[in-house]
Amino acid sequence: MIYRGRKGDYRLSANPLASGGEGAVYAIENCTPSVAKIYHPQKLQNSGEMLERKLQTMVQEVPVQPIVDGFLKVAWPQDVLYDKTTGQFVGFVMPKLDSSLKIYQIEQDENHRLKLFPHYTWKYAVQYAYNLSWVVWYLHLNGVIIGDMNMNNIVVDKQGHITLIDCDSFDITNRRTGERFKCEVGMEELLAPEIQGCMMVANADFTPAADDFSLAIHIFRLLMMNADPFCAALVGKSVDSSTALNTNLNIINGESPFFRQLPNKKVPPWAPPVSILPPEIVDAFKNTFTYRQRTIRTAMKFRTTAEEWNKLLLKYAQADPNPNLSRCRNNHVYSAHLTTCPFCK
Ligand SMILES: [Zn+2]
Structure with missing residues (x-):
């Protein structure tokens, strides 16, 4: 699946790395230091518009550096993701963790x-x-x-x-x-x-x-x-x-x-x-x-x-x-x- 972001297209893995109550996390094949969180349709239906504005704010208006002194301190959103065909907001890109x-x-x-x-x-x-x-x-x-x-x-x-x-x-x-x-x-x-x-x-x-x-x-x-x-x-x-x-x-x-x-x-x-x-x-x-x-x-x-x-x-x-x-x-x-x-x- 390919999604569009401000910084380009992201090619996601076919299967999720993990799935939770709000959405699922996928590897990004053309950007391996990052992963993508794709919200479940139900979550998007309930609060998709707010989440889109919130994530745009986090990426553009409050850009926190995720890596400080060489270590990932916070998995801050890096890009907002949209469906390539419909243009609908679907999720966001964030740094990949080394530890679980x-x-x-x-x-x-x-x-x-x-x-x-x-x-x-x-x-x-x-x-x-x-x-x-x-x-x-x-x-x-x-x-x-x-x-x-x-x-x-x-x-x-x-x-x-x-x-x-x-x-x-x-x-x-x-x-x-x-x-x-x-x-x-x-x-x-x-x-x-x-x-x-x-x-x-x-x-x-x-x-x-x-x-x-x-x-x-x-x-x-x-x-x-x-x-x-x-x-x-x-x-x-x-x-x-x-x-x-x-x-x-x-x-x-x-x-x-x-x-x-x-x-x-x-x-x-x-x-x-x-x-x-x-x-x-x-x-x-x-x-x-x-x-x-x-x-x-x-x-x-x-x-x-x-x-x-x-x-x-x-x-x-x-x-x-x-x-x-x-x-x-x-x-x-x-x-x-x-x-x-x-x-x-
Ligand atoms: Zn002792």
């Missing part, structure tokens, strides 16, 4: 992670957190809001790099016409409290600060062995270690057992204490996760931003020998403010 690992495969339990990365240490977690904060900061600098920063949209590689995908769901504003293409989806357990308060995500007003909240949850999970800051174990009850209990309700109420004494909730027994983290990192989390339901609007101004996270994490993410990290006899890597290895226990 998702961030949840890294955040997940240790045994699973060790299968993927036999040499995984806490240094990797820091590296991912640093690179994730960088790309969020980079997009904010370009006037882009991510909105749905869910774990399926974050691809990682074995060197510690991060690529954001599914950019067509991002919250984009055309700076010339002022038209805004809102993000209308989101994963409940990652959404900022002011977004949770909306009856429907489609009505929510995403901001860079809302992204900063989701970013902090990902960083926390990376640095804290997959513990969710709002996943509490109920006091006096035994709970399966992987169960998130009303995480979104805890987010609305600002009830993180890691940062607040709560009468009926506590840190899950399997989770490490926050004291394994450098004190300045703990403070950055406190600035994001300490609030009450009635103080959400005031507290969100004090959230640690993506830029601040990036600058804070830099000294721990730097190459070895790194004086801010220690290594124990069992080759665990941990923050140098600790006197003994927290991962040997």
Whole structure:
């Protein structure tokens, strides 16, 4: 199948590489560093006109560089695709990924992670957190809001790099016409409290600060062995270690057992204490996760931003020998403010 773009014709593979709810992704035979997403007819019927204007905006008005320092940071749309005969909008061209690992495969339990990365240490977690904060900061600098920063949209590689995908769901504003293409989806357990308060995500007003909240949850999970800051174990009850209990309700109420004494909730027994983290990192989390339901609007101004996270994490993410990290006899890597290895226990 051949589709027309602004930059020329694209010859797509006969069969898709992958297919999802919104469309299918195809290899491009005459442009192998890129792939094409072709929307399903149903999606085009429902929101084709809006998607066409949104993708034209992303390609022409908000052109974000996908590759920075030699690494693909964001699978930003590169061209808009049209049917050659009818001229109808069908999809878009984007950079091809080298990795298919998702961030949840890294955040997940240790045994699973060790299968993927036999040499995984806490240094990797820091590296991912640093690179994730960088790309969020980079997009904010370009006037882009991510909105749905869910774990399926974050691809990682074995060197510690991060690529954001599914950019067509991002919250984009055309700076010339002022038209805004809102993000209308989101994963409940990652959404900022002011977004949770909306009856429907489609009505929510995403901001860079809302992204900063989701970013902090990902960083926390990376640095804290997959513990969710709002996943509490109920006091006096035994709970399966992987169960998130009303995480979104805890987010609305600002009830993180890691940062607040709560009468009926506590840190899950399997989770490490926050004291394994450098004190300045703990403070950055406190600035994001300490609030009450009635103080959400005031507290969100004090959230640690993506830029601040990036600058804070830099000294721990730097190459070895790194004086801010220690290594124990069992080759665990941990923050140098600790006197003994927290991962040997
Ligand atoms: Zn150790």
